Amino acid sequence: MYYYYFIETKRNEENEMKKLVLILALAMAPNVHAESELEALIATVINLNGHLCANVTRMYLRGGDTYEVVCKEYRRGSSAVRYVVNMKTMAVSR
Secondary structure (H helix, E strand, C coil), rough: HHHHHHHHHHHHHHHHHHHHHHHHHHHHHHHHHHHHHHHHHHHHHHHCCCCCCCCCEEEEEECCCCCEEEEEEECCCCCEEEEEEECCCCCCEE
């Protein structure tokens, strides 16, 4: 009986440690750079306009609300695609 209690206690301690690590990771999540949030937003705008953008690799501000964006077209692919995105009008052109 004591052995069973010891094993269950050990499992509970491991689960508590996993929870603690998860809580710490979630607490640090808001410290993600605003640039990566902008990249995710721009990738979403590109995809919603019917184009393909799996991952933003480079991004340049062209002026005003217009960005020139270079994306990986497919997640596992290596082809790069260049888009011009106007964030004010949500227009995307290749």
